[in-house]
Amino acid sequence: MARGRLRAWFQRCQRELPWRRTRDPWAIWVSEVMCQQTRVDSAIPYYERFMRLYPTTADLAAAPVDELLSLWSGLGYYSRARNLHRAATQVMRDHGGRIPCTESEFRALPGVGAYTAGAVLSIAFEQPVPAVDGNVRRVLSRLEDLAAPTNRQLTVIADSWIDRRAPGEWTQALMELGALLCKPIAPECDACPLREECRARRHGTVAERPEPRRPPKVKEVHLWAFWDETAAGLVLERRPDQGIWGGLWMVPLLARESAAAPFDPRRAAAAGISLQCAAQPLPAVIHLLTHRRILLHPLRVRLAQPWPAEWERVSGEALSRRGTPTSLARIGRAAKAQMDREWLAAPQEKSVG
DNA sequence: AAGACGGGGAC
């Protein structure tokens, strides 16, 4: 009964999304990975470019991971891209290019967790596997009036609710309800197809369900960022796969003890960083993450050879084909602003030669 | 169970 009302509402009110025009498991999979912890509206332009460049699993498996990271640049959570690339190669190598349609095999691929497995299995393969994302968590918490349900509880509830005749539509309907009506703030209960069976609504606790997670403690981190730009390009370092901005190209970074700690050339040298000329400081760029407040302290420098192997001077045109974090562009703007100020202060020194 | 991992949009 309630299932029928939710499905009818979904068929009437669902958004038009690029991945709703296909049942191709590859396309569904890509959309699910891109939407992890990411607003749908932010993911859409990335998805469109991705599917033009990599229309099949084989296309991604054959592509250099650097090309993928360039496409992913700005979307965040870059391990998603690296895992998807690894997963695509595994599908080609271990599954003959066919995306596995069993939960255990699909779930074993890197980057595929309980949610993504449930979503792809139900939407692309019409299998009755529950998918609990942030939307479903909120919808079910309110329906059952649960304050702090565990993922396990929610999965059991979601599993018992699955419409076995149309698992794909059911998964999407539940998520769409959370996205469009059963929102965290100002839910539109009057328009909800499940308003009659919603326990939180009956108890007047909708606004408190589920309880918000306590925010993580935000640690402050200070980093020196070495900006060495010449006519030949900008010196970049490929970041290790583990850690922030893994696999992306970034100016060389070095931990700074505090906001006021002076630059210590000997400690920098111990990390493989030595300067040809004195460093000019630029205003700090603040980069906020969920659990970090990163203060990037740029220094305009000329780095002395020899460099570590993972450094490279990259010219402007090649730079656009590298995966880079958004913070790189922000440091770049700070550097350019300072150079403009210098030019205004002493234009005669910068006369074109 | 908790922390690491991006970035941005809505308020």
Next chain:
DNA sequence: GTCCCAGTCTT
């Protein structure tokens, strides 16, 4: 400023 988004992996 705050919250949190179609989560996953590691410890």
